[in-house]
Each structure stands twice: as C-alpha cells, then as structure tokens.
Amino acid sequence: MQLPKSSKQFFSEAGAISRFTAWFFHEAFRPRYEWKEFGRQCYEIGYKSLPLIALTGFIMGLVLTMQLRPSMLEYGVEAKLPDIVSLSVVREIGPVITALIFAGKVGSGIGAELGSMKVTEQIDAMEVSGTNPYKYLVVTRVAATTLMLPVLVVLSDAISLYGGYLGVNIKAVTSWDLYITQVYNTLQFSDVLPAIIKTFLFGFAVGMVGCYKGYHSKKGTEGVGRSANSAVVLSSVIIFIIDLIVVQVTDIFGFN
Amino acid sequence: MAQQLTYPNENVISIRGLKKYFGENKVLDGFDLDLGKKENLVVLGRSGSGKSVLIKCIIGLLAPDSGQIEVFGKDILSLDHQALDEMRIRIGFLFQSNALYDSMTVRENLEFPMRRHSIDLNEEDARQRIEEVLDNVGLSHTIDMMPSELSGGMMKRIALARTMILKPDIILYDEPTAGLDPVTGKEIITLIMDIRQKYNTAAIIISHDMKCVKATADKIILLQNGKNYKEGNYASFIGSDDPYVQQFFE
Structure with missing residues (x-):
C-alpha cells in the first residue's frame, strides 16, 4: 500500500523536525558555549517581548472578568469572581494565550531572521569558516525561548490578575487586599506547577519550530516569508497539542 | 573503502571523477582537477555548469554523489565533522x-x-x-x-x-568580480594577486570576467556538461581554434 503524497510529506517533515530537535540535545551540552549570544537572545526575545505580553495580559484579565461577571451574577456567585479569574488565567488562559502571542512575535522573527541568513548564504559562511552555525544560531535561540517564555507567562499572569482586579472594580468595589487574598487562597501549588512546566515546553517548541523553518528556508525572499508564516502556524498548532498532552498527564497524576 | 589516491606532491587539492546530480540534472559528471601550491586555477563555464557546485563540494557544503576530493592529501569526504572544521580553517571561501x-x-x-x-x-x-x-x-x-x-x-x-x-592556505573565490563596476572589479583582482603574493595562497577562482581570468589564472579549466572540456594556460585558450572556447574569449 502506498501512502498519499500529503501523508509522505507530513511524515517526512515530522522526521526532519525530530532529527533537528535531537541535534539540539547533541549540541546544547557540549562546549563551546555561546553565552554572549545566548544573553543577547534572552534580551531580544524576553525583554523586547515584555510590552506586548504585558498589554495583552492586562487586557486578557480585564476582559475575562467583565465577560464572566454577568454569568456569575446570574448564579449569585459574584463574590467568587477572583477565584474563577485566577484559576482560568494561571492554569490555562495565561500560558496558552501568552505562548500564542510569543509564537506570533518571536517564532516568526526567528523564522524570518534565520531564513534570511540562509538565503543570503550567511549560515553557509559560518559553516565554511569552521564554526558551528547550529550551536550559535539554533541552540542559543531555543534555549532563550525555553527560558524566557515561563518568565513572560509569570509576568503576564500577574498583570492579568491586576487587570482582573480592575475588572471586578468596574461595577463593584473590592479592596486589593481582599482580591489578592482570595486569589492566593484559591490557587494551589498543583495549579501553578503544571502551568509553569508546560510553558517551558511551549517555549522550546516555538524556538525549535522557528529555527527549523528558518534554517531550511528556500526559494529566496518568498521562502523567507513562507518560513516566518509556517513557523507561526506550526508552533501554534504544537502549542495546543502540548497543552492537550500536559492536561492529560497532569490529570493522570491528580493535578487537575 | 576509499582508495588512497596518489598525486604529484605539490598538489594541495586533487579531485577525481567528481559527480553531483540534482535529480536528472548531471551538474558534475566525472570532473577532475589538480591545484598546485601557490597556483591560481580559474574554472570557466556557462552559467549553471556546476562551477559553484564544485567549490561547495570542496569545502563540504554539498556532498557529491561519487568521486574523490583530496585536500592536503586528506579525503574530504571521509572526514568527520570536527576534522572537516579543522580542514576548513585552511580553506577560505569568498561568496559571490x-x-x-x-x-x-x-x-x-x-x-x-x-x-x-x-x-x-x-x-x-x-x-x-x-x-x-x-x-x-x-x-x-x-x-x-x-x-x-x-x-x-x-x-x-x-x-x-x-x-x-x-x-588560509587555499582560497575559493566564487565570482569575485561579479556585479562590480570595472574599477572596483580591477581593485578586487589586484587584491587577489596581492593576497597570493603576501600569503602564498593557492586559489580556485570561478569567474566569467575575462579581465579577472587574464590577470589571475595560472591555469584554466573549462567545464562543459559536468566534465573537463579543456585545460591549459591563458595563452592556450586565447589561441584555441575551438568555437566553444572562443565564445568565452571573444
């Protein structure tokens, strides 16, 4: 039986990404370590994403609270609004929405940057000078996305919760102390830990897919655009798949 | 196991029977080359005749389908990644x-x-x-x-x-004067010659620019259909009666 062409392409691509990922683990733990470039990438990927992540986090918390209020009011549990908002933001909405925005900004940027370097032979130039472009370009970026996304998610969650506080106060009056105490009382270690763990996986996926697409960019400038675009699409899909798997696994271990 | 090739001792690069196909397109189809110490070798050929593919095979950016490439007596194709990187330090590559x-x-x-x-x-x-x-x-x-x-x-x-x-001991130039005005092109040619003079480098130069060929070539190889069509010095090419050769030197 012969596989359809699209299936062959799918498995071929999946195999290529797997090999590319395996190569990361091969290169990441062997000297020479590119600390300077890693630091630069953390700054570019983490610090420069902060305003966008903060803004979307704030709006997310505010809007979520405003949308939930009527239903909560209908069931007479308006007082539980901080509980529901904090659980929703910390466990699911914060990590996933932040990761998707991160994929849009950082994943496409990495795809375009490496794609551009590929088509202008800059990656080949590194290779022929006897240096390791994978270590310099891919390992540093993937390590930076893996470490920076969790930090951004924690900040985004915090800003979202503040947005939620303002949302609660639009049509009611609640003190900050009361709000935050309610949030702390609601959130358990088992809510925070799986959410943080999956953000490392999201960050790794965004970096790896962006680098893979850029590193294998073809067909000139058109290929660069395509790499950036497909990096966002694929990493967004992978984020949802990882989320699904992590929720199932944490459920098995009784974290849900 | 690759057969150990023997070449004149002065050769820094020796290539035998190099083949590189892209699907049905036989870009290199049994190409041979010898580059001596401090020698400037120009590879001529029509666009798409495999000149750039040739030097990318030498530096290990492309893997040939068959044939042997020896650089400083070492078979490039049998080197592991680390050894290849060490070899690359001795080979400079100027991209077009x-x-x-x-x-x-x-x-x-x-x-x-x-x-x-x-x-x-x-x-x-x-x-x-x-x-x-x-x-x-x-x-x-x-x-x-x-x-x-x-x-x-x-x-x-x-x-x-x-x-x-x-x-580096060897430099591979991929069309060093392409896209440059005649004055700048002449400056680059002068630099290529100065570098050889100062550092005693050998070089393979891919070029269509006849001024560059004339100024730099100790030896010329003309590629056609992935094979060596003609070899010789500049004078032998200029004096050739072959219509295909003459097209390049008109």
Whole structure:
C-alpha cells in the first residue's frame, strides 16, 4: 500500500523536525558555549517581548472578568469572581494565550531572521569558516525561548490578575487586599506547577519550530516569508497539542 | 573503502571523477582537477555548469554523489565533522553574495571566525590581526560600520578580509568580480594577486570576467556538461581554434 503524497510529506517533515530537535540535545551540552549570544537572545526575545505580553495580559484579565461577571451574577456567585479569574488565567488562559502571542512575535522573527541568513548564504559562511552555525544560531535561540517564555507567562499572569482586579472594580468595589487574598487562597501549588512546566515546553517548541523553518528556508525572499508564516502556524498548532498532552498527564497524576 | 589516491606532491587539492546530480540534472559528471601550491586555477563555464557546485563540494557544503576530493592529501569526504572544521580553517571561501553577517559590525564579522578557532590569540593579537586584514583591503576606517552602510565593492573587500582572517592556505573565490563596476572589479583582482603574493595562497577562482581570468589564472579549466572540456594556460585558450572556447574569449 502506498501512502498519499500529503501523508509522505507530513511524515517526512515530522522526521526532519525530530532529527533537528535531537541535534539540539547533541549540541546544547557540549562546549563551546555561546553565552554572549545566548544573553543577547534572552534580551531580544524576553525583554523586547515584555510590552506586548504585558498589554495583552492586562487586557486578557480585564476582559475575562467583565465577560464572566454577568454569568456569575446570574448564579449569585459574584463574590467568587477572583477565584474563577485566577484559576482560568494561571492554569490555562495565561500560558496558552501568552505562548500564542510569543509564537506570533518571536517564532516568526526567528523564522524570518534565520531564513534570511540562509538565503543570503550567511549560515553557509559560518559553516565554511569552521564554526558551528547550529550551536550559535539554533541552540542559543531555543534555549532563550525555553527560558524566557515561563518568565513572560509569570509576568503576564500577574498583570492579568491586576487587570482582573480592575475588572471586578468596574461595577463593584473590592479592596486589593481582599482580591489578592482570595486569589492566593484559591490557587494551589498543583495549579501553578503544571502551568509553569508546560510553558517551558511551549517555549522550546516555538524556538525549535522557528529555527527549523528558518534554517531550511528556500526559494529566496518568498521562502523567507513562507518560513516566518509556517513557523507561526506550526508552533501554534504544537502549542495546543502540548497543552492537550500536559492536561492529560497532569490529570493522570491528580493535578487537575 | 576509499582508495588512497596518489598525486604529484605539490598538489594541495586533487579531485577525481567528481559527480553531483540534482535529480536528472548531471551538474558534475566525472570532473577532475589538480591545484598546485601557490597556483591560481580559474574554472570557466556557462552559467549553471556546476562551477559553484564544485567549490561547495570542496569545502563540504554539498556532498557529491561519487568521486574523490583530496585536500592536503586528506579525503574530504571521509572526514568527520570536527576534522572537516579543522580542514576548513585552511580553506577560505569568498561568496559571490559576500555573505557578511548583517547583524554584526565589520569588527564582529572579522572576529567571528577568529574567536572560535584562534583561542590562543590574546586580545592584542586579535586586534592586530583584524587591523592587518582590514589594512590589506584598505578599509581600516570601516571597522565599526554595519554591512548595510557599505557599498558593494566595500562589502566584497570586507568579505575578502574575513576570508583572510584565519590565514588560509587555499582560497575559493566564487565570482569575485561579479556585479562590480570595472574599477572596483580591477581593485578586487589586484587584491587577489596581492593576497597570493603576501600569503602564498593557492586559489580556485570561478569567474566569467575575462579581465579577472587574464590577470589571475595560472591555469584554466573549462567545464562543459559536468566534465573537463579543456585545460591549459591563458595563452592556450586565447589561441584555441575551438568555437566553444572562443565564445568565452571573444
């Protein structure tokens, strides 16, 4: 039986990404370590994403609270609004929405940057000078996305919760102390830990897919655009798949 | 197991029966080449005849389908990644597109390969090496500029300086004067000759520019259909009655 062409392409691509990922683990733990470039990438990927992540986090918390209020009011549990908002933001909405925005900004940027370097032979130039472009370009970026996304998610969650506080106060009056105490009382270690763990996986996926697409960019400038675009699409899909798997696994271990 | 080839001792590169196909397209189909010490070899051929593929096979950017490539007596195709990287230090490669790292300054472009190999160089030695290669190409003042601030000719010269930073024994030039005005092209040709004079390098030069061919070639190989069509010095090509050869020298 012969596989359809699209299936062959799918498995071929999946195999290529797997090999590319395996190569990361091969290169990441062997000297020479590119600390300077890693630091630069953390700054570019983490610090420069902060305003966008903060803004979307704030709006997310505010809007979520405003949308939930009527239903909560209908069931007479308006007082539980901080509980529901904090659980929703910390466990699911914060990590996933932040990761998707991160994929849009950082994943496409990495795809375009490496794609551009590929088509202008800059990656080949590194290779022929006897240096390791994978270590310099891919390992540093993937390590930076893996470490920076969790930090951004924690900040985004915090800003979202503040947005939620303002949302609660639009049509009611609640003190900050009361709000935050309610949030702390609601959130358990088992809510925070799986959410943080999956953000490392999201960050790794965004970096790896962006680098893979850029590193294998073809067909000139058109290929660069395509790499950036497909990096966002694929990493967004992978984020949802990882989320699904992590929720199932944490459920098995009784974290849900 | 690859058969150990024997060549005249003076050869720094020896290629036998090199084949590289892209699907049905036989780009290289049994190509042979010998490059002697301090020799400048020009490879001529029509566009798409496999000249750039040839030098990319030599440097290990492309894997040939069959054939043997020996550089300094070592079979390139049997080297592991580390050994290949060490070999690449001895081979400079000037890209047609220059391939300068556009997110780095000129200084960082030059430092990049050096920092990763010459770990015994202290700060002062590294600085001197950068100044030396920039001085060689006459662009010392561009050290803190970005590639986007340079003209085409300046970029080519900086790319040449980067190629020289590790002091290679062989340089592979991929159309070094392509896209440059005649004056700048002449400057690049002069630089190629100066580099050979100063560093005793051997070189393979891919070029369509007959001024470049005339000025630089000790030996010329004309490629056709992936095979050696004619070999000889400039005079033998100029004096050839072969219509195909004459097309290049009209």
